[in-house]
Amino acid sequence: MIKVKQLNKYFGDLHVLKNINFSFQEGKTTVILGSSGSGKSTLLRCINMLETPTDGSIYYRNEIIDPVKNIKLIRQKIGMVFQSFNLFSNMTVIENVTYALKVVKKMPNEEAINTALVLLKRVGISDKKDAYPSKLSGGQKQRVAIARALAMNPEVILFDEPTSALDPEMVSEVLEVMKTLTHTGLTNIIVSHEMGFAKEVADYIIYMDDGMIIEEGPKEDFFKKPKTKRAQDFLQKIL
Protein backbone atom coordinates (compact mmCIF):
# COMPACT_ATOMS: atom_id res chain seq x y z
CA MET A 1 0.00 0.00 0.00
CA ILE A 2 2.83 2.36 0.89
CA LYS A 3 6.10 1.56 -0.77
CA VAL A 4 9.35 3.22 0.26
CA LYS A 5 12.11 3.04 -2.31
CA GLN A 6 15.78 3.93 -1.87
CA LEU A 7 14.87 6.58 0.68
CA ASN A 8 17.67 8.77 1.99
CA LYS A 9 17.37 11.74 4.32
CA TYR A 10 20.06 14.13 5.45
CA PHE A 11 19.80 16.82 8.10
CA GLY A 12 22.77 18.91 7.02
CA ASP A 13 25.67 16.49 7.09
CA LEU A 14 23.82 14.02 9.26
CA HIS A 15 22.66 10.97 7.32
CA VAL A 16 19.52 9.98 9.24
CA LEU A 17 17.88 7.57 6.81
CA LYS A 18 20.11 5.31 4.81
CA ASN A 19 18.69 3.68 1.73
CA ILE A 20 15.37 2.54 3.19
CA ASN A 21 13.29 0.06 1.19
CA PHE A 22 10.05 -1.24 2.60
CA SER A 23 6.43 -1.99 1.74
CA PHE A 24 3.69 -1.39 4.27
CA GLN A 25 0.84 -3.87 3.86
CA GLU A 26 -2.75 -2.73 3.60
CA GLY A 27 -4.94 -3.36 6.64
CA LYS A 28 -1.99 -4.42 8.75
CA THR A 29 -0.38 -2.90 11.80
CA THR A 30 3.32 -2.31 11.47
CA VAL A 31 5.31 -1.26 14.51
CA ILE A 32 8.65 0.44 13.99
CA LEU A 33 11.05 -0.22 16.86
CA GLY A 34 14.50 1.10 17.60
CA SER A 35 16.41 3.22 20.06
CA SER A 36 16.23 7.03 20.02
CA GLY A 37 18.00 8.58 17.08
CA SER A 38 17.64 5.50 14.93
CA GLY A 39 15.58 7.43 12.36
CA LYS A 40 12.21 5.81 12.97
CA SER A 41 10.29 9.05 13.50
CA THR A 42 11.95 10.60 10.47
CA LEU A 43 10.90 7.64 8.34
CA LEU A 44 7.31 8.07 9.54
CA ARG A 45 7.38 11.81 8.86
CA CYS A 46 8.71 11.24 5.36
CA ILE A 47 5.62 9.21 4.49
CA ASN A 48 3.32 12.25 4.68
CA MET A 49 6.11 14.63 3.65
CA LEU A 50 6.38 16.51 6.93
CA GLU A 51 10.01 15.84 6.15
CA THR A 52 11.01 16.03 2.51
CA PRO A 53 13.19 13.08 1.51
CA THR A 54 16.62 14.06 0.26
CA ASP A 55 16.58 11.22 -2.19
CA GLY A 56 14.38 8.30 -3.15
CA SER A 57 10.62 8.01 -3.47
CA ILE A 58 7.53 6.89 -1.62
CA TYR A 59 4.49 5.44 -3.36
CA TYR A 60 0.92 5.50 -2.14
CA ARG A 61 -1.13 2.90 -3.99
CA ASN A 62 1.43 3.00 -6.80
CA GLU A 63 1.21 6.76 -7.03
CA ILE A 64 4.40 8.60 -6.24
CA ILE A 65 3.95 11.04 -3.33
CA ASP A 66 5.04 14.48 -4.44
CA PRO A 67 5.58 17.24 -1.84
CA VAL A 68 3.89 19.76 -4.14
CA LYS A 69 1.55 18.10 -6.61
CA ASN A 70 -0.56 15.55 -4.77
CA ILE A 71 0.41 15.88 -1.13
CA LYS A 72 -2.81 17.57 0.02
CA LEU A 73 -4.97 14.77 -1.35
CA ILE A 74 -2.69 12.08 0.01
CA ARG A 75 -2.56 13.72 3.45
CA GLN A 76 -6.34 13.44 3.59
CA LYS A 77 -5.94 9.69 3.32
CA ILE A 78 -3.05 9.44 5.77
CA GLY A 79 -3.89 10.55 9.31
CA MET A 80 -1.25 11.30 11.87
CA VAL A 81 -1.08 11.20 15.66
CA PHE A 82 1.84 12.99 17.31
CA GLN A 83 3.87 12.45 20.44
CA SER A 84 2.96 15.88 21.77
CA PHE A 85 -0.72 15.68 20.68
CA ASN A 86 -0.60 18.99 18.77
CA LEU A 87 -4.26 19.79 19.26
CA PHE A 88 -5.23 23.25 18.01
CA SER A 89 -5.06 25.24 21.23
CA ASN A 90 -7.50 27.91 20.02
CA MET A 91 -10.27 25.40 19.31
CA THR A 92 -12.46 23.28 21.56
CA VAL A 93 -12.36 19.49 21.40
CA ILE A 94 -15.21 19.28 18.93
CA GLU A 95 -13.80 22.11 16.81
CA ASN A 96 -10.49 20.26 16.67
CA VAL A 97 -12.25 17.23 15.23
CA THR A 98 -14.55 19.10 12.83
CA TYR A 99 -12.00 21.67 11.59
CA ALA A 100 -10.39 19.71 8.76
CA LEU A 101 -13.74 18.19 7.81
CA LYS A 102 -15.05 21.68 7.20
CA VAL A 103 -12.09 23.42 5.58
CA VAL A 104 -10.52 20.47 3.74
CA LYS A 105 -13.45 18.22 2.94
CA LYS A 106 -15.95 21.13 2.79
CA MET A 107 -18.42 19.15 4.86
CA PRO A 108 -21.48 21.09 6.08
CA ASN A 109 -21.25 22.08 9.74
CA GLU A 110 -24.03 19.83 10.98
CA GLU A 111 -22.69 16.74 9.28
CA ALA A 112 -19.17 17.48 10.57
CA ILE A 113 -20.47 17.79 14.12
CA ASN A 114 -22.36 14.51 13.86
CA THR A 115 -19.29 12.77 12.52
CA ALA A 116 -17.20 14.23 15.34
CA LEU A 117 -19.68 13.23 18.04
CA VAL A 118 -19.64 9.61 16.91
CA LEU A 119 -15.85 9.56 17.00
CA LEU A 120 -15.56 11.34 20.34
CA LYS A 121 -17.90 8.73 21.76
CA ARG A 122 -15.77 6.00 20.25
CA VAL A 123 -12.65 7.30 21.99
CA GLY A 124 -14.67 7.85 25.17
CA ILE A 125 -14.44 11.60 25.50
CA SER A 126 -17.81 13.03 24.41
CA ASP A 127 -18.34 14.68 27.79
CA LYS A 128 -15.39 17.00 27.11
CA LYS A 129 -16.52 18.10 23.68
CA ASP A 130 -16.72 21.80 24.54
CA ALA A 131 -13.52 21.95 26.59
CA TYR A 132 -10.34 23.58 25.31
CA PRO A 133 -7.26 21.34 25.08
CA SER A 134 -5.59 23.19 27.98
CA LYS A 135 -8.20 21.65 30.29
CA LEU A 136 -7.51 18.04 29.26
CA SER A 137 -5.08 15.47 30.60
CA GLY A 138 -2.45 14.05 28.28
CA GLY A 139 -4.39 10.84 27.77
CA GLN A 140 -7.54 12.77 26.93
CA LYS A 141 -5.66 15.01 24.50
CA GLN A 142 -4.23 12.04 22.69
CA ARG A 143 -7.65 10.41 22.40
CA VAL A 144 -9.00 13.62 20.88
CA ALA A 145 -6.04 13.64 18.50
CA ILE A 146 -6.93 10.11 17.43
CA ALA A 147 -10.55 11.15 16.87
CA ARG A 148 -9.33 14.13 14.82
CA ALA A 149 -7.25 11.83 12.62
CA LEU A 150 -10.10 9.31 12.27
CA ALA A 151 -12.60 12.03 11.31
CA MET A 152 -11.01 12.36 7.88
CA ASN A 153 -11.81 8.70 7.32
CA PRO A 154 -8.19 7.91 6.43
CA GLU A 155 -6.88 4.67 5.01
CA VAL A 156 -3.65 4.91 6.97
CA ILE A 157 -2.79 6.35 10.36
CA LEU A 158 0.76 7.20 11.36
CA PHE A 159 1.42 7.13 15.10
CA ASP A 160 4.58 8.94 16.14
CA GLU A 161 5.38 7.69 19.66
CA PRO A 162 1.81 8.39 20.78
CA THR A 163 2.36 7.42 24.42
CA SER A 164 5.87 8.74 25.06
CA ALA A 165 4.71 12.09 26.45
CA LEU A 166 2.09 10.56 28.72
CA ASP A 167 2.14 9.88 32.43
CA PRO A 168 2.36 6.12 33.00
CA GLU A 169 -1.21 5.84 34.30
CA MET A 170 -2.57 7.33 31.08
CA VAL A 171 -0.70 5.12 28.65
CA SER A 172 -3.21 2.30 28.76
CA GLU A 173 -6.28 4.43 27.94
CA VAL A 174 -4.58 5.52 24.71
CA LEU A 175 -3.31 2.05 23.86
CA GLU A 176 -6.83 0.67 24.42
CA VAL A 177 -8.20 3.08 21.83
CA MET A 178 -5.38 2.25 19.42
CA LYS A 179 -6.08 -1.44 19.86
CA THR A 180 -9.63 -0.95 18.61
CA LEU A 181 -8.23 0.42 15.36
CA THR A 182 -6.37 -2.75 14.45
CA HIS A 183 -8.01 -5.35 12.21
CA THR A 184 -10.60 -2.84 11.01
CA GLY A 185 -9.13 -2.50 7.54
CA LEU A 186 -7.18 0.54 8.64
CA THR A 187 -3.44 0.48 8.00
CA ASN A 188 -1.58 1.44 11.16
CA ILE A 189 2.06 2.45 11.18
CA ILE A 190 3.26 2.95 14.73
CA VAL A 191 6.54 4.20 16.09
CA SER A 192 6.54 3.11 19.70
CA HIS A 193 8.56 2.14 22.72
CA GLU A 194 5.70 0.13 24.18
CA MET A 195 7.12 -3.34 23.67
CA GLY A 196 4.22 -5.14 25.29
CA PHE A 197 1.80 -3.29 23.05
CA ALA A 198 3.88 -4.04 19.95
CA LYS A 199 3.90 -7.69 20.88
CA GLU A 200 0.14 -7.66 21.25
CA VAL A 201 -1.10 -5.67 18.26
CA ALA A 202 1.62 -5.69 15.62
CA ASP A 203 1.34 -7.80 12.53
CA TYR A 204 4.70 -6.74 11.34
CA ILE A 205 7.82 -5.34 13.01
CA ILE A 206 10.55 -3.13 11.61
CA TYR A 207 13.65 -2.77 13.73
CA MET A 208 15.79 0.25 12.90
CA ASP A 209 19.22 1.29 14.05
CA ASP A 210 21.53 4.04 12.84
CA GLY A 211 19.18 5.08 10.02
CA MET A 212 18.85 1.60 8.55
CA ILE A 213 16.27 -1.16 8.71
CA ILE A 214 18.23 -3.88 10.47
CA GLU A 215 15.48 -6.42 10.65
CA GLU A 216 11.89 -6.79 9.54
CA GLY A 217 9.40 -9.55 9.69
CA PRO A 218 6.17 -10.85 11.16
CA LYS A 219 5.89 -10.17 14.87
CA GLU A 220 6.24 -13.83 15.89
CA ASP A 221 9.57 -14.24 14.13
CA PHE A 222 10.94 -10.98 15.44
CA PHE A 223 10.15 -11.56 19.09
CA LYS A 224 10.92 -15.30 19.17
CA LYS A 225 14.08 -15.53 17.16
CA PRO A 226 15.53 -12.25 15.91
CA LYS A 227 18.03 -12.93 13.18
CA THR A 228 20.51 -10.16 13.78
CA LYS A 229 22.77 -9.61 16.75
CA ARG A 230 21.71 -5.98 17.10
CA ALA A 231 18.02 -6.86 17.31
CA GLN A 232 18.80 -9.57 19.86
CA ASP A 233 20.73 -7.08 21.99
CA PHE A 234 17.93 -4.54 21.67
CA LEU A 235 15.27 -7.00 22.78
CA GLN A 236 17.39 -8.18 25.66
CA LYS A 237 17.85 -4.62 26.89
CA ILE A 238 14.17 -3.79 26.62
CA LEU A 239 12.47 -6.96 27.81
Next chain:
Amino acid sequence: MLTIFNFHAISEWIPYISKGVGYTLLIALLASIFGVVLGIILTLMSRHKILKKFSYFYIDIFRGTPVILQLSMVYFAFPTLINSILRDVFFLDVTFMLSAFLAAIITFSLNSGAYISEIIRSGINSVDKGEIEAARALGVSNFHIYKDIILPIAFKNSFPALMNEFITLVKESSIVSVIGLQDLMRRSQIVTSQTYMYFEPLIIVGIIYYVVVKILTLLSRQIESRLQYD
Protein backbone atom coordinates in the same frame (compact mmCIF):
# COMPACT_ATOMS: atom_id res chain seq x y z
CA MET B 1 0.79 80.95 54.61
CA LEU B 2 2.44 78.44 52.37
CA THR B 3 0.17 77.20 49.63
CA ILE B 4 1.45 74.04 48.00
CA PHE B 5 -1.46 73.40 45.74
CA ASN B 6 -3.67 76.34 44.86
CA PHE B 7 -6.79 74.47 43.84
CA HIS B 8 -8.89 77.60 43.66
CA ALA B 9 -6.62 79.22 41.07
CA ILE B 10 -6.22 76.13 38.89
CA SER B 11 -9.82 74.93 39.00
CA GLU B 12 -11.01 77.35 36.33
CA TRP B 13 -8.31 75.98 33.98
CA ILE B 14 -9.16 72.32 34.43
CA PRO B 15 -11.76 72.17 31.64
CA TYR B 16 -9.27 73.82 29.26
CA ILE B 17 -6.51 71.34 30.13
CA SER B 18 -8.84 68.34 29.96
CA LYS B 19 -9.72 69.07 26.35
CA GLY B 20 -6.18 68.06 25.45
CA VAL B 21 -6.97 64.44 26.27
CA GLY B 22 -8.86 64.20 22.97
CA TYR B 23 -5.68 64.92 20.98
CA THR B 24 -3.69 62.50 23.10
CA LEU B 25 -6.15 59.63 22.64
CA LEU B 26 -6.80 60.37 18.96
CA ILE B 27 -3.10 60.38 18.12
CA ALA B 28 -2.53 57.16 20.06
CA LEU B 29 -5.56 55.48 18.50
CA LEU B 30 -4.89 56.46 14.88
CA ALA B 31 -1.17 55.79 15.21
CA SER B 32 -1.77 52.31 16.58
CA ILE B 33 -4.29 51.48 13.84
CA PHE B 34 -1.89 52.59 11.09
CA GLY B 35 0.95 51.09 13.09
CA VAL B 36 -0.71 47.66 13.07
CA VAL B 37 -1.26 47.88 9.29
CA LEU B 38 2.34 48.97 8.77
CA GLY B 39 3.55 46.35 11.25
CA ILE B 40 1.79 43.57 9.34
CA ILE B 41 3.27 44.81 6.06
CA LEU B 42 6.76 44.95 7.57
CA THR B 43 6.33 41.45 9.02
CA LEU B 44 5.22 40.07 5.67
CA MET B 45 8.14 41.86 3.99
CA SER B 46 10.55 40.30 6.46
CA ARG B 47 9.56 36.89 5.06
CA HIS B 48 10.58 37.91 1.55
CA LYS B 49 14.14 37.36 0.37
CA ILE B 50 14.90 40.88 -0.87
CA LEU B 51 12.23 42.99 0.83
CA LYS B 52 13.34 41.76 4.24
CA LYS B 53 16.45 43.92 3.99
CA PHE B 54 14.25 47.00 3.69
CA SER B 55 12.09 45.81 6.58
CA TYR B 56 15.11 45.30 8.86
CA PHE B 57 16.59 48.65 7.83
CA TYR B 58 13.31 50.45 8.52
CA ILE B 59 12.86 48.87 11.94
CA ASP B 60 16.49 49.51 12.81
CA ILE B 61 16.26 53.22 11.97
CA PHE B 62 12.96 53.85 13.74
CA ARG B 63 13.96 51.96 16.86
CA GLY B 64 17.43 53.47 16.85
CA THR B 65 16.45 57.15 16.90
CA PRO B 66 14.36 59.21 19.34
CA VAL B 67 10.74 60.02 18.51
CA ILE B 68 11.35 63.73 19.00
CA LEU B 69 13.91 63.61 16.18
CA GLN B 70 11.50 61.72 13.93
CA LEU B 71 8.75 64.22 14.73
CA SER B 72 11.00 67.18 13.95
CA MET B 73 12.05 65.52 10.71
CA VAL B 74 8.46 65.02 9.59
CA TYR B 75 7.16 68.39 10.72
CA PHE B 76 10.06 70.79 10.08
CA ALA B 77 12.64 69.19 7.79
CA PHE B 78 10.49 67.16 5.42
CA PRO B 79 8.16 70.00 4.19
CA THR B 80 11.18 72.28 3.69
CA LEU B 81 12.86 69.59 1.62
CA ILE B 82 9.72 69.09 -0.48
CA ASN B 83 9.38 72.82 -1.00
CA SER B 84 12.94 73.27 -2.23
CA ILE B 85 12.46 70.36 -4.62
CA LEU B 86 9.21 71.85 -5.88
CA ARG B 87 10.83 75.23 -6.36
CA ASP B 88 14.29 74.34 -7.66
CA VAL B 89 13.61 71.18 -9.62
CA PHE B 90 10.07 71.64 -10.89
CA PHE B 91 10.06 75.47 -10.79
CA LEU B 92 6.68 75.44 -9.12
CA ASP B 93 5.43 78.28 -7.01
CA VAL B 94 3.46 76.22 -4.51
CA THR B 95 4.01 75.60 -0.84
CA PHE B 96 3.68 72.17 0.72
CA MET B 97 2.33 72.31 4.26
CA LEU B 98 1.79 69.69 6.90
CA SER B 99 -0.45 70.41 9.86
CA ALA B 100 0.94 69.61 13.30
CA PHE B 101 -1.80 67.06 13.81
CA LEU B 102 -1.08 65.24 10.56
CA ALA B 103 2.64 65.32 11.26
CA ALA B 104 2.02 63.77 14.66
CA ILE B 105 -0.15 61.00 13.21
CA ILE B 106 2.41 60.23 10.49
CA THR B 107 5.35 60.17 12.88
CA PHE B 108 3.74 58.01 15.51
CA SER B 109 2.33 55.63 12.90
CA LEU B 110 5.74 55.19 11.28
CA ASN B 111 7.36 54.79 14.66
CA SER B 112 4.90 52.36 16.21
CA GLY B 113 4.80 50.35 12.96
CA ALA B 114 8.43 49.39 13.63
CA TYR B 115 7.68 48.28 17.18
CA ILE B 116 4.41 46.55 16.31
CA SER B 117 6.10 44.60 13.53
CA GLU B 118 8.48 43.15 16.13
CA ILE B 119 5.51 42.30 18.37
CA ILE B 120 3.67 40.55 15.54
CA ARG B 121 6.79 38.69 14.50
CA SER B 122 7.37 37.29 17.97
CA GLY B 123 3.64 36.49 18.25
CA ILE B 124 3.84 34.39 15.10
CA ASN B 125 7.02 32.71 16.31
CA SER B 126 5.27 31.83 19.56
CA VAL B 127 2.75 29.58 17.79
CA ASP B 128 3.55 25.94 18.50
CA LYS B 129 5.15 24.36 15.43
CA GLY B 130 3.41 21.11 16.30
CA GLU B 131 -0.04 22.62 15.79
CA ILE B 132 0.99 23.85 12.35
CA GLU B 133 2.34 20.41 11.51
CA ALA B 134 -0.87 18.78 12.67
CA ALA B 135 -2.84 21.03 10.32
CA ARG B 136 -0.51 20.28 7.43
CA ALA B 137 -0.81 16.56 8.13
CA LEU B 138 -4.60 16.91 7.78
CA GLY B 139 -4.19 18.47 4.34
CA VAL B 140 -5.12 22.02 5.41
CA SER B 141 -3.91 24.73 3.02
CA ASN B 142 -1.35 27.34 4.05
CA PHE B 143 -3.96 30.07 3.70
CA HIS B 144 -6.26 28.36 6.20
CA ILE B 145 -3.38 27.52 8.52
CA TYR B 146 -2.54 31.23 8.67
CA LYS B 147 -6.13 32.41 8.96
CA ASP B 148 -7.48 29.87 11.44
CA ILE B 149 -4.48 28.84 13.51
CA ILE B 150 -1.38 31.04 13.29
CA LEU B 151 -3.00 34.50 13.29
CA PRO B 152 -5.62 33.91 16.04
CA ILE B 153 -3.03 32.36 18.34
CA ALA B 154 -0.41 34.99 17.47
CA PHE B 155 -2.94 37.76 18.14
CA LYS B 156 -3.87 36.29 21.50
CA ASN B 157 -0.22 35.86 22.47
CA SER B 158 0.80 39.35 21.39
CA PHE B 159 -2.27 41.18 22.71
CA PRO B 160 -0.62 42.23 26.01
CA ALA B 161 2.39 43.59 24.13
CA LEU B 162 0.14 45.41 21.62
CA MET B 163 -1.84 46.97 24.44
CA ASN B 164 1.41 47.97 26.10
CA GLU B 165 2.48 49.67 22.89
CA PHE B 166 -0.81 51.58 22.83
CA ILE B 167 -0.29 52.77 26.40
CA THR B 168 3.27 53.80 25.52
CA LEU B 169 1.84 55.81 22.62
CA VAL B 170 -0.60 57.58 24.92
CA LYS B 171 2.28 58.72 27.11
CA GLU B 172 4.86 59.38 24.41
CA SER B 173 2.47 61.44 22.34
CA SER B 174 3.08 64.17 24.93
CA ILE B 175 6.09 65.04 22.77
CA VAL B 176 3.79 66.62 20.18
CA SER B 177 3.76 69.69 22.40
CA VAL B 178 7.07 70.64 20.76
CA ILE B 179 5.33 71.17 17.42
CA GLY B 180 2.62 73.21 19.08
CA LEU B 181 -0.21 70.69 19.05
CA GLN B 182 -2.52 71.45 21.95
CA ASP B 183 -2.43 68.13 23.73
CA LEU B 184 -2.48 67.77 27.52
CA MET B 185 1.17 68.64 27.98
CA ARG B 186 1.06 71.71 25.74
CA ARG B 187 -2.04 73.01 27.51
CA SER B 188 -0.32 72.80 30.88
CA GLN B 189 2.53 74.90 29.47
CA ILE B 190 0.03 77.45 28.18
CA VAL B 191 -1.62 77.66 31.58
CA THR B 192 1.80 78.17 33.17
CA SER B 193 2.56 81.04 30.84
CA GLN B 194 -0.77 82.66 31.68
CA THR B 195 -0.78 82.19 35.45
CA TYR B 196 2.85 81.60 36.45
CA MET B 197 1.73 78.41 38.17
CA TYR B 198 4.04 75.45 37.49
CA PHE B 199 3.06 72.85 39.99
CA GLU B 200 -0.72 72.85 39.68
CA PRO B 201 -1.13 72.39 35.90
CA LEU B 202 1.49 69.65 35.86
CA ILE B 203 -0.25 67.83 38.68
CA ILE B 204 -3.58 68.06 36.86
CA VAL B 205 -2.02 66.73 33.65
CA GLY B 206 -0.24 64.02 35.61
CA ILE B 207 -3.51 62.89 37.19
CA ILE B 208 -5.28 62.83 33.82
CA TYR B 209 -2.50 60.74 32.23
CA TYR B 210 -2.44 58.39 35.18
CA VAL B 211 -6.20 57.83 35.16
CA VAL B 212 -6.31 57.29 31.38
CA VAL B 213 -3.45 54.78 31.53
CA LYS B 214 -5.02 53.04 34.52
CA ILE B 215 -8.35 52.64 32.71
CA LEU B 216 -6.58 51.29 29.63
CA THR B 217 -4.54 48.85 31.72
CA LEU B 218 -7.60 47.50 33.49
CA LEU B 219 -9.47 47.27 30.20
CA SER B 220 -6.65 45.34 28.58
CA ARG B 221 -6.53 42.87 31.48
CA GLN B 222 -10.25 42.31 31.06
CA ILE B 223 -9.90 41.58 27.35
CA GLU B 224 -6.80 39.46 27.96
CA SER B 225 -8.58 37.15 30.36
CA ARG B 226 -11.40 36.79 27.85
CA LEU B 227 -8.96 35.83 25.12
CA GLN B 228 -7.69 32.82 27.05
CA TYR B 229 -8.70 29.51 25.56
CA ASP B 230 -9.87 27.58 28.57
